[in-house]
Amino acid sequence: MKGNVIVGQSGGPTAAINSSLAGVYRTAKDRGAKKVYGMRYGIQGLLEEQYIDLSEHITNELDSEILRRTPAAYLGSCRYKLPEIHEDMALYEKIFEILNRLEIEAFIYIGGNDSMDTIKKLSDYAIITGQPTRFIGCPKTIDNDLALTDHTPGFGSAAKYIGTSVKEIICDSFCLKYNKGLVTIVEIMGRNAGWLTGAAALAKGEDCEGPDLIYLPELTFDVEKFMEKIKQLLLKKSSVVVAVSEGIKLEDGRYVCELGANVDFVDAFGHKQLTGTASYLASRVASELGCKTRAIELSTLQRAASHCASRVDILEAYQVGGAAVKAADEGDSGKMVVLERRSDDPYQCGTEVKDVHKIANDEKVVPRAWVNKEGTYVTDEFVTYVKPLIQGDVAPVMVDGIPRHLNRPR
């Protein structure tokens, strides 16, 4: 490379997004980039001229290793959708003025659907206006909902954390006996795509029966049928564990978590509060069946748990970062790096680049065939797909008993 590289992170953070950043940095340096800049808070920060020289922060190989083990977006992130080019030409001019001043040859953006939309618009603008900067997207999202790529970096580590935590919760749930049984509802992220919720099935094995029911957001949720299922299960076992997506909806389109709001929970200031999906269902079960219930939200923990990251995921995240720089260096623009699975067993997967116009704003959901007929569990095909992505560990670098992370830029 003759010029400089700039890299940004966008959307919700993950446990693997910094491994992609480390991959971008390393490959850019290896290919001769003079400077590798990091946008603070994505394109939104760049517009305010917030960027850093990454070589001042990643000063040696150890820093790079620690960065790969640091959760969340090291550079800071944003949720910002660029306007259409014709809507605000001045904004695009401003961005390119900054890029040109920094002598940027390659612009790498690590993110999900909205980020790919940014890559698409910026590369379109560059072509229209005849500018040489190249724009490549690097997939990232725990939700695994990006089209065209077999899976997204970030998903494997979140899935591993979910499988591990749900297994530990199941273990715990069998300890104490309650007169009318115990029902535990675990709420998992993924508003429209059930990839993460389905990963609860990973808890199942020779040593654990796994969750009893799994409800994905792709299918309509029926509260009455759910209650009947629970009732039947409680006749057979003392502890029932259910994994639900935060985004499950009724037939009429309302989210289950909105039902809590119907019962007039208004806080001291008059604001209506939505209770969570799990806590709503747990309170329904407790009320109707009289059993003990627990509602557990995996919340932020599931996307930030670097201490439980998947080795395959962290390595692939690093690879796609490197592949993005390579693609730009070889002349590609307006592309996203994708992961292409060649085989499940032995697991083999490589990178390709695909046209970002085909990816942006297209949400990949769990196929209907990967959920059982009743809509209450994922199939073996689903598990076969996810299993390779959670293999191996990345030992945190422990300092004084706690994982060490790379110091955030200030």
Add this chain to the structure above:
Amino acid sequence: MKGNVIVGQSGGPTAAINSSLAGVYRTAKDRGAKKVYGMRYGIQGLLEEQYIDLSEHITNELDSEILRRTPAAYLGSCRYKLPEIHEDMALYEKIFEILNRLEIEAFIYIGGNDSMDTIKKLSDYAIITGQPTRFIGCPKTIDNDLALTDHTPGFGSAAKYIGTSVKEIICDSFCLKYNKGLVTIVEIMGRNAGWLTGAAALAKGEDCEGPDLIYLPELTFDVEKFMEKIKQLLLKKSSVVVAVSEGIKLEDGRYVCELGANVDFVDAFGHKQLTGTASYLASRVASELGCKTRAIELSTLQRAASHCASRVDILEAYQVGGAAVKAADEGDSGKMVVLERRSDDPYQCGTEVKDVHKIANDEKVVPRAWVNKEGTYVTDEFVTYVKPLIQGDVAPVMVDGIPRHLNRPR
């Protein structure tokens, strides 16, 4: 030993309680016990003659290693307080009839305050009625609230998980910028003792500023002062992270989590719902300050997270199990094994036995001197006390990407 040993687990499960069970089993076998029985569901199960022969379940050294890495109570647990001896003599007769039939020489009970009360009553009864069976208690509780022992097995692993998770949450909280800032409230277990909540301070280090505020249940909580603190912090930083105990109370004695109920949240069936402490405070902050908030409950995860266990904790849990059998074999009864710290740095700790009459039902709380004057953070003394207990890891035995546990007895 000439006779048999029986061991039970009681109270809330932890990540280390099965390591104590493994220690009991190993030492009992080493000392020549013919049979080592495990009570299912503690003394409550024993009363229904539910017990297993542990040698059928721990068949080799690998099983024992896996058991030490299995969270929650392997044998099942109970929350059951024995009546006073004079209140129900028949119950005691029944227990001793079972113990005598099984030729029990040593009865080991792994648990917290209530469990030590059980040891006290059973050993008193044995002395009164001149029976030879010996009763020894083995400390266990994530809450670390047992008297006379420097700390309790189970606490170190929970503290390590809390420190690690809070650090990851802080990392995550700085990624996205919100107009009026982000306030994250993390709710931690420990209704009366703040040991676990204080462990959130472990997140603090060269690479992380740690939580901004820590509120223990030992001190009165003032909502207005809290709001003012948050307001001041938001002037200086974009993300504020607060650790609160689930048991913080107002000056008038009401739990903060009860305040949610004052605002008439009644579910579809007319039952009043208590919202959690964190979600109540988060909704107050959102309403009054207009900033983005997040409420995160570490819930069951903090006591079941074997995948993040502390090596010191798992080893000490094993040791106290062994020491309990040794004490019984040497003629002790009505005693609890305690951990005695000899030095912080280098950390040195050994076991002793103490009279269970001095322990039972006495709750150890965080000393006032280990909380700052304002009551908003723990002191360095607190951290110095906890640090040695979270050192080292116990690598989970991973099978197909997920930690393997020992099969639960059926």
